[in-house]
Amino acid sequence: MKDMFINPAELTGQTEQHISYVAEHIGVHNLLVVPLQQMQQAALADGISIDIASGFRSFARQQVIFDRKMQGQTNVLDINNQVVDLTNLAIDEQIKSILLYSALPGASRHHWGTDIDVYSKSLMAGKPLALEAWEYEDNGPMAALTQWLDNNMQRFGFYRPYDKFRGGVACEPWHLSYAPLSAMFAQQYNQELLADCINASDLTAKEHILTMLDTIYTQYITNVGSL
Numbered sequence: 001m002k003d004m005f006i007n008p009a010e011l012t013g014q015t016e017q018h019i020s021y022v023a024e025h026i027g028v029h030n031l032l033v034v035p036l037q038q039m040q041q042a043a044l045a046d047g048i049s050i051d052i053a054s055g056f057r058s059f060a061r062q063q064v065i066f067d068r069k070m071q072g073q074t075n076v077l078d079i080n081n082q083v084v085d086l087t088n089l090a091i092d093e094q095i096k097s098i099l100l101y102s103a104l105p106g107a108s109r110h111h112w113g114t115d116i117d118v119y120s121k122s123l124m125a126g127k128p129l130a131l132e133a134w135e136y137e138d139n140g141p142m143a144a145l146t147q148w149l150d151n152n153m154q155r156f157g158f159y160r161p162y163d164k165f166r167g168g169v170a171c172e173p174w175h176l177s178y179a180p181l182s183a184m185f186a187q188q189y190n191q192e193l194l195a196d197c198i199n200a201s202d203l204t205a206k207e208h209i210l211t212m213l214d215t216i217y218t219q220y221i222t223n224v225g226s227l
Helices: 030-045 059-070 091-099 143-156 179-188 191-199 206-211 213-221
Strands: 019-023 026-029 051-054 115-119 175-178
Touching: 019 030, 026 030, 026 051, 030 143, 030 175, 059 091, 091 206, 091 213, 115 143, 175 179, 191 206, 191 213, 206 213
Parallel strands: none
Antiparallel strands: 019 026, 051 115, 115 175
């Protein structure tokens, strides 16, 4: 895949021009459609469906998620999936608590369309999906999916950027990234671009976020695994 110029709107989730919808409300990058389908077909041949819980997510959608957590309208969970009482925390700790599982708007890899959250309907037995790490562990309902991905995803170009906790984003075994594309997005993404994006928004606590941006960028955005 040749290097290509990626415009700032694509990098920060402010356009859908690079997105194709593969299911209702599920979009992925135009160049991800074929390799994704190839991986899904290979898994299905082994009796496991690979379904997408979340694909492309716009800046506006990510802001709704972030703002609701900052405003106490949605629960914030800690590394042990326990609810955090944000009212007992200083604002910088509130922001860090949210960033454990929810990306800063303008900085989500879901903006790129190169990253997807996956599960398997064929393994759920009609039960609801929580998207919590225990579901993907050895005794969880997604264990067979985890094993299949461990053994096969790299040959289709996929890897887990949040394969373990590195002091920033929590481990997310459901989050896959398509390396041939996401590497180009990551290379063209930078902190100045993010600062400009946040400055132009009405994001909750934006002024405080901007003062923390150096820490946020190194701890939560670039602090990820690689293929």
